[in-house]
Amino acid sequence: MAVQINPSILSADFARLADEAKAVEGADWLHVDVMDNHFVPNLTLGVPIVESLAKATDTPLDCHLMIEDPDRWAPQYIEAGASSVTFHVEAAAAPVRLAREIRAKGGRASMALKPATPIEPYEDLLPELDMLLIMTVEPGFGGQAFLDIMLPKIRRTRQLIDKHGLDLWLQVDGGVSAGTIERCAEAGADVFVAGSAVYGAEDPAAAVRGLRAQAEAACDHRATGR
Numbered sequence: 001m002a003v004q005i006n007p008s009i010l011s012a013d014f015a016r017l018a019d020e021a022k023a024v025e026g027a028d029w030l031h032v033d034v035m036d037n038h039f040v041p042n043l044t045l046g047v048p049i050v051e052s053l054a055k056a057t058d059t060p061l062d063c064h065l066m067i068e069d070p071d072r073w074a075p076q077y078i079e080a081g082a083s084s085v086t087f088h089v090e091a092a093a094a095p096v097r098l099a100r101e102i103r104a105k106g107g108r109a110s111m112a113l114k115p116a117t118p119i120e121p122y123e124d125l126l127p128e129l130d131m132l133l134i135m136t137v138e139p140g141f142g143g144q145a146f147l148d149i150m151l152p153k154i155r156r157t158r159q160l161i162d163k164h165g166l167d168l169w170l171q172v173d174g175g176v177s178a179g180t181i182e183r184c185a186e187a188g189a190d191v192f193v194a195g196s197a198v199y200g201a202e203d204p205a206a207a208v209r210g211l212r213a214q215a216e217a218a219c220d221h222r223a224t225g226r
């Protein structure tokens, strides 16, 4: 599968979201961090802003829900115009039912794991999902340092995906930058969220192109061993 670079608007100017979405044209998806100050100690945005942003950009939206009770809220983000919803397994009461509901509404179903949450208990759920997100920082804030100790989990998850022959995207989020993206790609990730590394750059679209080139080279390296 082709590499995907998804800028996180958490690091964008919230007063100029439509312009900030345009500034990264060429990106595959926009990553929208929804935080409720309960699941994580930070508060960002909700359904009405997603609804407006979806109308203002052609780039599809993936909403990363760092909220309690995603079973109640996730379907509303698809109705608001998001093309994908990522819920945290630590917060979901019924992850399989929720994934099926998201898909039934026409969205892509994605499940996230916090750093301390292992992948192994969820092996049997993987066919229910379109994407799995391995957090490479503790969720809640942009601009944190990448957690290298997550690399073995990325490798094990890639092995499970390949073992079952699944068409499942493997995303990493948190501290992804020019200095860390190659390690993530070599471990098996193929979808990369980057907030500060894109919106903190002088030219965000050029930052997306640079990250893509690095990730593609590292994915080729993983595939060919050369």
Ligand SMILES: O=C(CO)[C@H](O)[C@H](O)COP(=O)(O)O
Pocket: 008, 010, 011, 031, 033, 064, 066, 137, 138, 139, 140, 141, 142, 143, 144, 173, 174, 175, 176, 193, 194, 195, 196, 197
């Ligand atoms: O989910 C998130 C934080 O909880 C953000 O998507 C993530 O932190 C992106 O920011 P950066 O690339 O600056 O780490």
Ligand SMILES: [Fe+2]
Pocket: 008, 031, 032, 033, 064, 173, 193
């Ligand atoms: Fe995120």
